[in-house]
Amino acid sequence: MELNQSTDAAASTAAEERTTLLEMYRQMLLIRRIEEASARAYAQSKIGGFLHLVIGQEAVCVGAIAALRPTDYVVATYREHGHCIAKAGGTREVAKAVMAELFGRSTGISKGLGGSMHMFDAPHRFLGGYGIVGGHVPLAAGVAFASKYRGEDDVTLCFFGDGSVPQGAFHEGLSLAGLWKLPVVFICENNQYSMGTPLYRTLAVEDVTARAAGYALERDRFRGEDVLEVRRRVAAAVERARKEQRPTLIEVITYRFRGHSMSDPGKYRSKEEVEQWMQRDPVPLARRRLVEMGTSEDELVSLEAAIKAEVQEAVGFADSSPPATDESIWQYIYADPKTDPQRM
Amino acid sequence: MELNQSTDAAASTAAEERTTLLEMYRQMLLIRRIEEASARAYAQSKIGGFLHLVIGQEAVCVGAIAALRPTDYVVATYREHGHCIAKAGGTREVAKAVMAELFGRSTGISKGLGGSMHMFDAPHRFLGGYGIVGGHVPLAAGVAFASKYRGEDDVTLCFFGDGSVPQGAFHEGLSLAGLWKLPVVFICENNQYSMGTPLYRTLAVEDVTARAAGYALERDRFRGEDVLEVRRRVAAAVERARKEQRPTLIEVITYRFRGHSMSDPGKYRSKEEVEQWMQRDPVPLARRRLVEMGTSEDELVSLEAAIKAEVQEAVGFADSSPPATDESIWQYIYADPKTDPQRM
Amino acid sequence: MPRMSYREALNQAMSEEMERDPNVFLMGEEVGHYQGAYKVSQGMLQKFGERRVIDTPIAEAGFVGVGIGSAMVGLRPIIELMTFNFSLVAIDQIINNAAKIRQMSGGQFKLPVVFRGPGGAAGNLAAQHSQSLESLYTHIPGLKVVMPSTPADAKGLLKTAIRDDDPVVFIEGELLYSQQGEVPEGEYTIPLGVGDIKRQGKDCTVVAWSKMAKLALQAAEAFEKDGVSIEVVDPRTLRPLDEQLILRSVRKTHRLVILEEGWPYAGVGAEIAYRVQCKAFDDLDAAVERVTALDAPMPYALHLEQKVLPSLDRVMAAIRRTLYLEE
Amino acid sequence: MPRMSYREALNQAMSEEMERDPNVFLMGEEVGHYQGAYKVSQGMLQKFGERRVIDTPIAEAGFVGVGIGSAMVGLRPIIELMTFNFSLVAIDQIINNAAKIRQMSGGQFKLPVVFRGPGGAAGNLAAQHSQSLESLYTHIPGLKVVMPSTPADAKGLLKTAIRDDDPVVFIEGELLYSQQGEVPEGEYTIPLGVGDIKRQGKDCTVVAWSKMAKLALQAAEAFEKDGVSIEVVDPRTLRPLDEQLILRSVRKTHRLVILEEGWPYAGVGAEIAYRVQCKAFDDLDAAVERVTALDAPMPYALHLEQKVLPSLDRVMAAIRRTLYLEE
C-alpha cells in the first residue's frame, strides 16, 4: 500500500503531544471498553438488533475528531458509537447516554428511538448515525454548505466505510462538495471489508483516494493505527477546509477486530490475517508511546481504573434507566406543535 | 482543451475510407434533414411534448455507430433520433418509423407509445431512448454483462450527455463495468451544456475522462466534428471491449446548434459562440472531405436529392399513418398473456 | 386583489419568504441563470444573488440531501425538483433521511425543508415524464404533502410550507402554472391540513386536488344545467388530510366521487374512500366512486394520454352513477 | 412431503430454476462467498459458480439496472436486495425502467427480472431498517408484487416469478426465514394472482399476507375457543390481486378485517377495503376494519416496536368490532 507523506499542520511540542496523546488514549480505551461492555450486554440480550462494533478502528474516530474544534460537525455511519463518544470529549455523561441508547432507554442519547445505528448528539454537533450506506454523505455536504452560507468557519467531518464508495450518494455528495468548495473532510474508514466482501471484490481501484481527481478534492491516504498521526493528517485537511474551503478525501487504512455485526462470525477472514492486524492494535500502541514519552505506569493504571469504573457506571445507569416512553412513539415525528401525528 | 492522440485501430485504405465517409455523410445528412423536418412538424403542432434535436452532433452518433457490427448494442438518451437511425443503417424504413413515432402513429418505431424520448428498435439492437438522466447507464452495463455471461463478443455502446456525469446512476454503472470488465464503451457527448447550464457550473473537473481513473476504465477524449476521426477513435475502444473486455470512457467534445428542446430559446449562449461552432458543422465538413477525396459533385447532389425525397416520404408516411391504437394502452404493459392489466 | 398566474404566485411566495428570513434559500436545476425550467423562479437570481438562488448539477440525491443536511443545522431550504418524476432518484433521501431524522434523534433536530416542483402529465411526455406520484409520499409518516390547485392556494400554502418546521413535499401542477387567479397581496398564509370547498353543492361531493380540482369544477358547471348541484372539496394538503371537511360534506350530500390524476391501486383516493366509508358508513346513499388515471404507464400519443387521464366524461359518468342517473 | 424452512424453500426454488434454465442467475450483495446475508443463497455459489452467483458492491441502482438491462436481452436475473429498505436507492430503476420499458417500446422487450429480498420489521432495527414498502411497489403499473407467507408458497411463487416474463417484486418476510413447513418436492409452481384460504371460517374474513398471515391464524385460533370462526385469506400476490377470492369470502362471512404490516395511509389495505366496500357493499354487515402499523417511523426500543406493529390484541379487537362483540 503506497501511502503519502505526513504533513506537519499540527506540529506541537513534545509536552503538548504527550498530553494530547494521553487524552486520546483515554478516549480510545473508553470506547474499547464501552464496545466490549455492549457486546456482553448483547450476549445477555439486553441489547438487540444490529450491533456494529468499532473495536480495532478507535484511532480513526478519536484521532480525526481530536483535530476538530467543538463547533465543528461530525456525520457518521451505523458504526458510530466511538465517533459519538469522541465528539462529546469522552465524558462519563456521553458514555452513559450511549449505553442507555443501546439498552433502548429514555435516557439514551436518542431517547431510545435511534439505537445503535442512529445516535445523535445535537449539543456536541454530532449529527448522527445513519444506516443507509452512503446516504449520509450528501447530508454532510449540506451541513458544510450551511456553514459556508452563513459565513461560519466550522468544518464538517464525514465518516464512511469502504463499502460506500460505489454508492450513487457518495458520488453526488463528493461532486457537489468539490464543485462548491464546501468546508468538509470526507474520511473513508477503509477496514478492507464491507460485511463479508473484501475490497478487491467491490472496488476496481483499491486506492479510494484515486477518485479525488474526478471531484477536484484534495487527497490523503495513510494507516490508521497511530492516533497521533491520524490527528496530524486530519488536522491538515481540516485547516484546508476551514481556511481555504478546500475539501479533502481521506482514506485511512484500518481493520475491525470483530465481525461486521454481532451476528457475523467473520469466517471470511483467516485467523492469521486478524492476528496480524491485532499486532497493530491502536490502543496498546498508544500506551507504549505514552510510556516512551515518560508517562508513569501509575498514571496509566489509575486512568485505566477510572475508565473501568466509568463503563460500569454507564452499564448500571443504562440498566436502571426507565424504558423509552410510549408517548415517544408520537412525540418526535413532527416538530410543528399544531401537527397531530395521529390524525394524518 | 487538451485532447489525446489519435489511434490507428481502424486504419483503412483511401478508397475504403471514401466509401465509408460517403455512407456516413449520407447518414448524417439524413439525420440532419429528419431533425429539421421534425422541427417543422413541431411548429405545425403535428408533434408535441419535448423534442430534443441532435443537430450539430451528428458526427458523434454516426461515427461511433459506424464502428460497430450489426449485432452490437446501443443504449442512448432522449436525444436519440440520430442514434436510432444510424443503428439501423439509415434506411428509408427507419426514417419512416422514427418520423411516425414522433407523430404518435401505430407505425412508429415504438408504436406511438414511446415518442421522441423513447425510440426502441429491437431488431437492430437499439435498446432505447431514456428520459431519466443517467438512468440508462446501468442498463447498458447490464446488456454488456449479458454478452459476457453468454460468451458472446458483442459490444454495447452507451451514449449520455455531460449533464449525467454527476448522477449516481452514472457512477454505479461505470463502477460495475470497470469492476467486472464488461464489454461496454461509454460515450459522453459533451455538448458543453446541460439545458441552460454550462459545463463549468456542473463539473468541478471539466475533463469528464479524468473520472476513468477511479473506475479502472480506459479513456479517450477528442473533438467530434470529423466523423472519420470519431469512427477511428471509437473503433479502437470497441475492439478493446470486444477482444480484451476492457471498457472505455470516451468524451467527445461537440455542440448542439439548436436549443435544449424546442421550447428552449437558448439565450444562455452568445450568437458568436454558436456561430463559431457552426463553422465546424460536421455535415459540410464531411462533404468537403469527400470532394477532396475525389467524389464528384454529381454523386453528392444526387445523394442529397435522394435524402430529400426520403425525408419527404417519411413525413408523408407519418402523416398518413393511423394513430396509435386504443388497445395499445393495455397491450404492452405485461408480457405474460395470462396477465390482464385491467384486473390488478 | 391582484390577478396573477399560479407560477407568479409561487414566485411571490418564495420571494417574500426569502426577504423575510435570511435562512431561506432556493436550490435546484436551472433555478438561477436559466430563470427556472418552468420559469417559476423568474427574476429571483437577480433579486437574491447566487448565494441564495443556487443552480445545481443533475444530482437530485445529492442536492436533496444537501437541503436536508442544511435544514438540520438551521437553514430553511426550498429544493426545486425540475419535475417530481426525477424525485425517484432522490426518494431515499426524502423517505430515509428527511422523514426519519427527527424521530431517530429523539426530537433533537427540526427539518424545515420544502421539496417542490411540478407533477402530473403535461402532454406527449410519455411514461417517464407524466407521473403523479403523490401517493408514494403521502404513504410516509414524517412527511407532509401539499398540492395546491389555484394561484391563491399556491401562494398561501407555499409560504406556510416554507415556515413549517417539518419536511414538506409540495407538488405543483405543471399544467396549472399559467392559470390566472386573484391572489392576496403580502402576508397571506394557509394552514397545512385545512381543505377548501371550491364550490358549494348539495347532491354529490367531489373530492379533487391540484389539476383535478379544475376538472371537478367543470363537471359541476355541466351538471348545474340539469339542476344537479355538486360540491367540490379540495383538501389542498394530502398529509395531513382535512378528513373532517370531507366528512361534513359527505354527511350533507350523501354521495362521494374522488377524482385523482394518479394510478388507482393504493392511491390517495383509496385512502379517502376507505375512511369515508368507515366513518360515514350510514350517511352514504351510494358506494363511493373513484375516478383515477388508468392503471397504465403513460403512452406518448396525445389521444391515448387523454384516454388514460381522468376526463370530463368519466367524471360525469361517475357522478351520475352515484346519483343513480344512469342513462 | 419434506419439511423445510422458508429460507430453504426459497433456496430450492432458485436452485431448481437455475438448473432448469441457464439464463437464470443470482446477483446481489453477499449472495455468493458469504452465502447470503440471511443465508437464503447458502451453497449456491458452490453449486453454480461465480459466473451465475454474483457478489456485487453496495450499488443497488447499479446492479438493479444491470439486472434490467440483462433481462432486455434475454437473461432471467434474480436480483437480491439485502433488504427492501435499500431498494429505495434503486426504486427509480424499478419504476422508471423495469415497469415501463416494455410499454415505452411498444412491446419490443420482455423484462423477466425478479427483485427479491426481505421486508418488514425484525426487532430493534429502528426507522431505516424496519419498513414494509409493498404499497409503494403495488401502486405501479408494469410491476407484479408477491409476498409469500409459508415455505410452500415461497417455493411455488418464486419459481413462477422466475419464469414470469414481467418484472416481479418479491418481498420475503425477514422473520419468516426460519419458519418450517411442508414443501412439495421438485416441480411445484403457484400462479401469480391466485390467493389462498389459509383457514376456513364463516363469521369473519381476515385478509393478511406475509408475516401478518401468521398473526391472523393466531387470532383465528384464539377465537375458535369462543366458537367464533375466522376465515384467513392470504392473497399471496398483491399485484395482480385475487379480488374474487376475497369477495367470495366476504360474501360468505359478511365481515372483513384487513391486516398489514405497512403504514395505513394509501396502503394496500386501503385499496382492498375500498374495493370490497364497492363490490360487496350490500354483503357487508359491518364497516371494513384495517389493522396496520401505527403511522410512525419505527422506534428502536423493542417494546415500542411491538406497540407500533400490529399485535394479536389489536387484531382481535378489530375482529370483535366487526362482530359487534365489544366488551
Ligand SMILES: Cc1ncc(C[n+]2csc(CCOP(=O)(O)OP(=O)(O)O)c2C)c(N)n1
Ligand atoms: C444502501 C444500503 N445497501 C446495503 C446495506 C446493508 N449493509 C449494511 S453495512 C454494509 C457493509 C458496509 O461496509 P463498509 O461501508 O465498508 O462499512 P463497514 O461496515 O466496513 O464499517 C451493508 C452492505 C445498507 N445498509 N445500505
Ligand SMILES: Cc1ncc(C[n+]2csc(CCOP(=O)(O)OP(=O)(O)O)c2C)c(N)n1
Ligand atoms: C434525473 C433527471 N433530472 C433532471 C432531468 C431533466 N433534464 C432533462 S435533459 C436535462 C439536461 C441534460 O443535459 P446533458 O446530460 O448534457 O444532455 P444534453 O441534453 O446536453 O444532450 C435535464 C436536467 C431528467 N430528465 N432526469
Ligand SMILES: [Mg+2]
Ligand atoms: Mg468496510
Ligand SMILES: [Mg+2]
Ligand atoms: Mg449536454
